[in-house]
Amino acid sequence: MKILVAVKRVIDYNVQIRVKEDGTGVVTDNVKMSTNPPDDNAIEEAVKIKEAGKASEVVAITVGEEKAQETVRKALAVGADRGIHVKVDGTLEPLAVSKILQKIVDKEKPDLVFMGKQAIDDDCNQTGQMLSALLNWPQATFASKIDVKENKLEVTREIDEGLETIEINVPAIVTCDLRLNEPRYASLPNIMKAKKKPIEEIAASDLGVDVSPRLEQLKVEEPPKRKAGIKVANVAELVQKLKNEAKVI
Amino acid sequence: MAVLLIAEHNNKELRPFTLNAATAASQIDSDVHAVIIGQNSADAAKQLSELPVVKKVLSVEGAHYENFTAENFAPVIVKLAENYSHIVCSANTFGKNLMPRIAAHLDTSQVSDIIKVISPDTFLRPIYAGNAFATIKSNDAKRCVTIRPTSFDPCESTGGSAPIEKVDASEEFSNTKFIKREEIKSDRPELGTARIVVSGGRGMQSGDNFKLITEIADKLGAAIGASRAAVDAGYISNDHQVGQTGKVVVPDLYIAVGISGAIQHLAGMKESKVIVAINKDGEAPIFSVADYGLEADLFEALPQFMEELNKLNTIQK
Numbered sequence: 001m002k003i004l005v006a007v008k009r010v011i012d013y014n015v016q017i018r019v020k021e022d023g024t025g026v027v028t029d030n031v032k033m034s035t036n037p038p039d040d041n042a043i044e045e046a047v048k049i050k051e052a053g054k055a056s057e058v059v060a061i062t063v064g065e066e067k068a069q070e071t072v073r074k075a076l077a078v079g080a081d082r083g084i085h086v087k088v089d090g091t092l093e094p095l096a097v098s099k100i101l102q103k104i105v106d107k108e109k110p111d112l113v114f115m116g117k118q119a120i121d122d123d124c125n126q127t128g129q130m131l132s133a134l135l136n137w138p139q140a141t142f143a144s145k146i147d148v149k150e151n152k153l154e155v156t157r158e159i160d161e162g163l164e165t166i167e168i169n170v171p172a173i174v175t176c177d178l179r180l181n182e183p184r185y186a187s188l189p190n191i192m193k194a195k196k197k198p199i200e201e202i203a204a205s206d207l208g209v210d211v212s213p214r215l216e217q218l219k220v221e222e223p224p225k226r227k228a229g230i231k232v233a234n235v236a237e238l239v240q241k242l243k244n245e246a247k248v249i
Numbered sequence: 250m251a252v253l254l255i256a257e258h259n260n261k262e263l264r265p266f267t268l269n270a271a272t273a274a275s276q277i278d279s280d281v282h283a284v285i286i287g288q289n290s291a292d293a294a295k296q297l298s299e300l301p302v303v304k305k306v307l308s309v310e311g312a313h314y315e316n317f318t319a320e321n322f323a324p325v326i327v328k329l330a331e332n333y334s335h336i337v338c339s340a341n342t343f344g345k346n347l348m349p350r351i352a353a354h355l356d357t358s359q360v361s362d363i364i365k366v367i368s369p370d371t372f373l374r375p376i377y378a379g380n381a382f383a384t385i386k387s388n389d390a391k392r393c394v395t396i397r398p399t400s401f402d403p404c405e406s407t408g409g410s411a412p413i414e415k416v417d418a419s420e421e422f423s424n425t426k427f428i429k430r431e432e433i434k435s436d437r438p439e440l441g442t443a444r445i446v447v448s449g450g451r452g453m454q455s456g457d458n459f460k461l462i463t464e465i466a467d468k469l470g471a472a473i474g475a476s477r478a479a480v481d482a483g484y485i486s487n488d489h490q491v492g493q494t495g496k497v498v499v500p501d502l503y504i505a506v507g508i509s510g511a512i513q514h515l516a517g518m519k520e521s522k523v524i525v526a527i528n529k530d531g532e533a534p535i536f537s538v539a540d541y542g543l544e545a546d547l548f549e550a551l552p553q554f555m556e557e558l559n560k561l562n563t564i565q566k
Contacts, residue, residue, distance in 0.1 A: 120377070129319065162432045167426040231543070234543070
């Protein structure tokens with residue numbers, strides 16, 4: 001079985017976001033970038049499946065600018081076998097990314113495609129579902145547990161009401177939740193080895209996909225700030241304030 | 250053209266956020282039709298027809314719709330979509346799972362998780378865990394929009410009498426099979442709609458210690474929330490998680506106990522009307538959004554809190 005894992009480069013989850021003064025976006029210059037956290041879970045799961053002898057190859061793919069390749073390199077350092085970098089300038093909408101991934105799936109013919117359930121920058125939560133629609137494959141979104149069986153997966157999904165378990169036939173798409181596993185760190189020898197693993201570079205424009213934007217971002221602004229509150233001295237004062245000042249209990 | 254609202258339900262009744270999504274739909278266009286897809290869902294369809302903002306109900310029945318599988322739902326809606334300018338549903342796990350599948354089939358770029366309808370083609374939505382708001386204009390001919398339920402009031406639930414029209418079912422998608430759903434049943438209010446939420450974090454130190462929170466929640470008629478750290482540590486189940494990748498809540502009162510306040514958690518609760526933070530670390534970021542902060546050891550503060558509540562003559566429910 002062959003697993004394709006899509007990873008995205010985003011502003012690191014620990015960075016305090018700053019909105020640009022001209023309202024065109026958020027500040028990304030000199031800001032720490034990392035792999036989108038649930039994409040790390042997706043890579044980890046694919047590598048674990050391979051280590052368990054149930055997959056033959058793990059291919060990491062990213063769609064993005066020059067530096068996005070770092071995320072593929074990181075995936076190679078934790079166990080992916082080879083990489084693909086679809087080069088494109090600027091940011092693409094999830095629909096465009098899923099169309100690019102569809103082209104790569106047509107070429108690579110993976111049995112499974114994994115990715116994070118949502119990117120923590122645009123918080124769209126769309127790409128996996130869109131890709132499975134384009135391919136007419138089953139989708140298991142928000143996965144917190146994956147059991148690989150013969151030509152199918154049993155996947156536990158985190159839903160608002162609790163947990164749901166579904167069985168999907170391969171080929172299939174899985175979008176991964178943060179609780180799926182604990183992503184490993186790359187060891188120094190593996191980082192060195194990863195430098196020798198191949199990354200195929202493809203220009204998005206060579207794929208014959210219309211990636212032109214459908215959405216216009218008219219403005220990005222700071223959300224309204226909460227006014228600073230007060231510290232209370234003890235529990236009695238807290239309860240009194242909630243009862244008589246805020247009137248919420 | 251009218252707006253098509255996708256109803257969320259459990260085959261017996263509507264799920265509450267359908268009413269919030271209906272409000273958002275009616276702000277896009279006053280002509281709102283609603284589609285309900287399920288099995289033996291006639292009662293829920295009737296409920297839907299009673300929402301005054303809904304002008305027509307489309308009911309689709311089939312055994313393969315019993316478990317809300319997106320692969321089965323999407324073709325039905327894609328077929329109906331030609332008569333509509335917008336497809337709308339809630340941005341909860343139901344809508345998040347389903348809507349992109351519809352959008353891709355329609356070749357339209359979805360606008361996710363909007364918090365405001367500015368005009369029929371322009372919407373406000375949070376990005377970066379709510380640390381920025383983006384105004385997005387959609388230039389697609391058909392627009393797929395998911396709405397953040399807590400940002401729209403629920404619509405009136407009675408007084409309407411929309412006609413209910415049957416629509417043919419589509420074929421079953423055979424490559425996805427539902428196995429089981431483990432719903433955590435509770436007599437407490439639902440987290441997403443509760444007036445008061447009491448949440449615990451890593452500071453709770455164990456699942457057992459959550460009983461300190463449970464007691465207070467029961468006293469206040471509150472729902473129980475949790476930070477991702479508490480869910481990851483196994484103290485409490487995932488359906489309680491509040492935050493960027495969990496649920497967004499906007500209660501009148503949010504009490505954060507032993508939660509440091511990572512931006513990912515704040516994303517799910519910082520619009521709450523009144524926020525209380527109880528934490529022994531005075532520097533914890535949660536205090537920067539708290540109206541009332543109590544710097545204290547939660548294992549001392551929570552029993553005291555319970556005592557103080559017991560002293561009150563009345564508690565609002």
